[in-house]
Amino acid sequence: MATHASTQPDWDVTGKEVIERLRDLLRLDTRNPPGNETRAAEYLRDVLQKEGIDCTIVGPAPDRGTLIARLKGDGSEAPLLLMSHTDVVAVEPDKWAHDPFGGEIADGYLYGRGALDMKNMVAMELMSMLLLKRHNVPLKRDVIFMAAADEEAGGHHGAQWVVENYPELIQAEYALNEGGGYGLEINGQRYYTVQAAEKGSSRFRLSASGTPGHGSIPHDDNAILKLSALLLKLQGANTPVHFxxxxxxxxxxxxxxxxxxxxxxxxxxxxxxxxxxxxxxxxxxxxxxxxxxxSMLRNSVTPTMLHSGSQINVIPSVAYAQLDARTLPHWTPEQFLQELQAIFGTDADIEFLDPSIPLEADLDSPLFQIIKDVLKEHDPEATVIPVLLTGGTDAKHVSRLGTKIYGFSPERYISGSEAWGGIHGHNERIHIDSLQWGARVLYETVTQFVSQ
Known part of the structure; x- marks a missing residue:
């Protein structure tokens, strides 16, 4: 379905603008911790308010701001939420070829912490809001823009806080989020992913108890050895496959x-x-x-942290490990516990740590179909496929409001091993062509969905 002519921007001009918007965002140091996401929220507020778009900044502390903006539709359809986050992970500046907060462009790439995770999506969603307003697109749905704080540390001061304190600001039927939209190649064939599912977190503590004593007098009832024996049961073990x-x-x-x-x-x-x-x-x-x-085929378990002892000459009475476990859609922690007990034994001391719900959205929804249609227009030879994210995003919080969430941060497929800068790695970067292409694909997707 072609976009109405009145909604078509000048993409040469718009492409240059989205680059500058992302450069501005990359120059704001919003490393989490400590966050300081209000720096980005205030920048976005100033841009949006200048063009007459209503917005507000909310959060649990002055420096942990989440920006929320809204374009009003005629109310005939429920809102669409555009999700993103403005915090980024830590950097080691001495290992970067370019200033991680300089917004520098070199060899066709824009460098900076957050270039791919996910200030690129912030900039693209911002452009969608501005273009919808500038071109007076008739909206059947409200379009809500949330640039959240704290996603990299779990979203407790960002999306979760908004859901628990101001749910009415972001209540929507559908949402677009990170987690999909990237291009890949398999056996010479191009594909684009749309994240339709996301694993839940069922992280847990595995503990073992023993008899304390002096380190100079060994004995077999040693908590560390007992814990080690439990962890070794994971070696070569797999939880069952579930489609x-x-x-x-x-x-x-x-x-x-x-x-x-x-x-x-x-x-x-x-x-x-x-x-x-x-x-x-x-x-x-x-x-x-x-x-x-x-990992997509099963509930996963990975030991990541060990804790025991207070000093080297004391045998501790307790040892425990923390394990990063992720569960498939439709699985509860109680069901997952049975799989863990099959590995560790029914007597194992297992304590779940703040589990989150796994998600799965409809593969036949109108929004998913529009995403496929728009991608087909821009890359006719490619195939669009749904994908399950093995990690987690702010979708785990927003889905509590009943929102159907798809991960779609479109990135143009660019061949070559050096095409993409690593998320969370040194020299994170995005190709300029990919950013401009993604901004157009996202805008056309949003426009078709909210104006039908």
């Missing part, structure tokens, strides 16, 4: 665009949950792809 609608769509979508012999190999993964791992191992893809796919 979800999103992963079925992901694998079938990949297979659809492949030649018959390779398509058959991908579809073999879905033939039986009991043989899925063997089928994944046989796929003609890189090991990194296989690792990610294996």
């Amino acid at each position: 979800t609608d999103t992963v079925r769509g992901y694998i079938r979508g990949i297979a659809q665009a492949q030649p018959p012999n390779i398509a058959e190999q991908f579809l073999a993964v879905l033939a039986d949950e009991a043989t899925a791992d063997v089928a994944v191992e046989r796929l003609p893809v890189e090991d990194t792809f296989k690792k990610e796919l294996r």
